[in-house]
Amino acid sequence: MVVTVVALGAVGVLAGAGLQGNLVYYKTTSELVADPGLAGQRLRLGGLVMASSVSRGPDGVRFTLTDGVQEVRVVNSEQPRGVFQEGQGALVEGVLGADGVFRSDLLLVKHDNTYRPPDGDGNSQAEIRP
Numbered sequence: 001m002v003v004t005v006v007a008l009g010a011v012g013v014l015a016g017a018g019l020q021g022n023l024v025y026y027k028t029t030s031e032l033v034a035d036p037g038l039a040g041q042r043l044r045l046g047g048l049v050m051a052s053s054v055s056r057g058p059d060g061v062r063f064t065l066t067d068g069v070q071e072v073r074v075v076n077s078e079q080p081r082g083v084f085q086e087g088q089g090a091l092v093e094g095v096l097g098a099d100g101v102f103r104s105d106l107l108l109v110k111h112d113n114t115y116r117p118p119d120g121d122g123n124s125q126a127e128i129r130p
Helices: 002-022 029-034
Strands: 042-049 055-057 060-066 071-076 089-096 101-109
Touching: 029 042, 029 071, 042 071, 060 089, 071 089
Parallel strands: 071 101
Antiparallel strands: 042 060, 042 089, 055 060, 060 071, 089 101
Protein backbone atom coordinates (compact mmCIF):
# COMPACT_ATOMS: atom_id res chain seq x y z
CA MET A 1 0.00 0.00 0.00
CA VAL A 2 2.81 2.42 0.89
CA VAL A 3 4.65 1.57 -2.35
CA THR A 4 1.47 2.29 -4.36
CA VAL A 5 0.98 5.69 -2.69
CA VAL A 6 4.64 6.62 -3.26
CA ALA A 7 4.46 5.48 -6.91
CA LEU A 8 1.27 7.48 -7.53
CA GLY A 9 2.83 10.51 -5.88
CA ALA A 10 5.93 10.21 -8.07
CA VAL A 11 3.77 9.92 -11.19
CA GLY A 12 1.83 13.04 -10.14
CA VAL A 13 5.03 15.03 -9.56
CA LEU A 14 6.47 13.97 -12.92
CA ALA A 15 3.22 14.80 -14.73
CA GLY A 16 3.11 18.23 -13.09
CA ALA A 17 6.73 18.94 -13.99
CA GLY A 18 6.10 17.89 -17.59
CA LEU A 19 3.10 20.18 -17.91
CA GLN A 20 4.97 23.12 -16.43
CA GLY A 21 7.26 23.30 -19.44
CA ASN A 22 4.35 23.18 -21.89
CA LEU A 23 2.11 25.85 -20.36
CA VAL A 24 2.16 29.11 -22.28
CA TYR A 25 1.74 32.21 -20.19
CA TYR A 26 1.44 35.59 -21.86
CA LYS A 27 0.77 39.17 -20.89
CA THR A 28 -1.99 41.31 -22.34
CA THR A 29 -1.10 44.73 -23.70
CA SER A 30 -2.64 46.39 -20.61
CA GLU A 31 -0.53 44.22 -18.28
CA LEU A 32 2.62 45.04 -20.24
CA VAL A 33 1.98 48.81 -20.25
CA ALA A 34 1.06 48.81 -16.54
CA ASP A 35 4.31 47.13 -15.44
CA PRO A 36 7.43 49.09 -16.49
CA GLY A 37 9.58 46.42 -14.84
CA LEU A 38 8.81 44.10 -17.76
CA ALA A 39 10.83 46.23 -20.20
CA GLY A 40 13.92 44.34 -21.30
CA GLN A 41 12.58 40.94 -20.19
CA ARG A 42 11.75 38.24 -22.73
CA LEU A 43 8.05 37.43 -22.62
CA ARG A 44 4.98 36.57 -24.65
CA LEU A 45 2.41 39.21 -25.51
CA GLY A 46 -1.08 38.50 -26.78
CA GLY A 47 -3.81 40.61 -28.32
CA LEU A 48 -5.70 41.52 -31.47
CA VAL A 49 -3.95 42.94 -34.53
CA MET A 50 -5.42 46.42 -35.00
CA ALA A 51 -7.00 47.38 -38.31
CA SER A 52 -4.82 49.49 -40.63
CA SER A 53 -1.74 48.87 -38.49
CA VAL A 54 0.06 46.22 -40.55
CA SER A 55 3.01 47.23 -42.73
CA ARG A 56 5.36 44.73 -44.32
CA GLY A 57 8.96 45.47 -45.24
CA PRO A 58 12.16 43.62 -46.04
CA ASP A 59 13.07 43.50 -42.33
CA GLY A 60 9.76 41.90 -41.28
CA VAL A 61 6.33 43.16 -40.36
CA ARG A 62 5.15 45.99 -38.11
CA PHE A 63 1.73 46.10 -36.50
CA THR A 64 -0.10 47.12 -33.35
CA LEU A 65 -1.55 44.71 -30.79
CA THR A 66 -4.42 45.71 -28.52
CA ASP A 67 -6.58 44.19 -25.83
CA GLY A 68 -9.23 46.84 -26.42
CA VAL A 69 -7.76 49.13 -23.76
CA GLN A 70 -4.02 49.56 -24.41
CA GLU A 71 -2.03 49.39 -27.64
CA VAL A 72 1.55 48.18 -28.16
CA ARG A 73 3.53 48.59 -31.37
CA VAL A 74 5.23 45.38 -32.49
CA VAL A 75 8.11 44.80 -34.90
CA ASN A 76 8.42 41.14 -35.89
CA SER A 77 11.70 40.15 -37.52
CA GLU A 78 10.15 37.62 -39.92
CA GLN A 79 7.39 37.77 -42.51
CA PRO A 80 4.30 36.05 -41.11
CA ARG A 81 3.02 33.04 -42.99
CA GLY A 82 -0.47 31.73 -43.44
CA VAL A 83 -3.48 33.43 -41.97
CA PHE A 84 -1.96 36.51 -40.32
CA GLN A 85 -4.31 39.47 -40.82
CA GLU A 86 -5.80 42.55 -39.18
CA GLY A 87 -8.51 41.97 -36.59
CA GLN A 88 -7.18 38.55 -35.69
CA GLY A 89 -5.64 37.31 -32.46
CA ALA A 90 -1.87 36.99 -32.33
CA LEU A 91 0.77 35.97 -29.81
CA VAL A 92 4.30 37.34 -30.11
CA GLU A 93 7.44 36.50 -28.18
CA GLY A 94 10.24 38.98 -27.67
CA VAL A 95 11.37 41.99 -25.64
CA LEU A 96 9.81 45.40 -24.95
CA GLY A 97 12.36 48.11 -25.69
CA ALA A 98 12.83 51.35 -23.78
CA ASP A 99 11.15 53.12 -26.72
CA GLY A 100 7.88 51.24 -26.07
CA VAL A 101 8.20 49.02 -29.16
CA PHE A 102 7.92 45.26 -28.67
CA ARG A 103 10.59 43.52 -30.77
CA SER A 104 9.51 40.00 -31.60
CA ASP A 105 11.19 37.01 -33.21
CA LEU A 106 8.22 34.63 -32.91
CA LEU A 107 4.68 35.24 -34.17
CA LEU A 108 1.82 32.82 -33.59
CA VAL A 109 -1.60 33.45 -35.10
CA LYS A 110 -4.86 32.42 -33.49
CA HIS A 111 -7.52 31.16 -35.88
CA ASP A 112 -10.72 29.14 -35.91
CA ASN A 113 -11.16 25.65 -37.35
CA THR A 114 -13.36 26.71 -40.26
CA TYR A 115 -12.05 25.80 -43.70
CA ARG A 116 -12.93 28.14 -46.54
CA PRO A 117 -11.72 27.16 -50.01
CA PRO A 118 -9.93 29.86 -52.01
CA ASP A 119 -12.00 32.13 -54.28
CA GLY A 120 -12.38 31.11 -57.89
CA ASP A 121 -13.02 27.39 -57.51
CA GLY A 122 -16.81 27.63 -57.50
CA ASN A 123 -17.12 26.65 -53.84
CA SER A 124 -16.24 29.93 -52.17
CA GLN A 125 -19.55 30.03 -50.29
CA ALA A 126 -19.15 26.56 -48.81
CA GLU A 127 -17.79 25.98 -45.36
CA ILE A 128 -16.40 22.63 -44.33
CA ARG A 129 -15.96 21.94 -40.66
CA PRO A 130 -13.76 19.04 -39.56
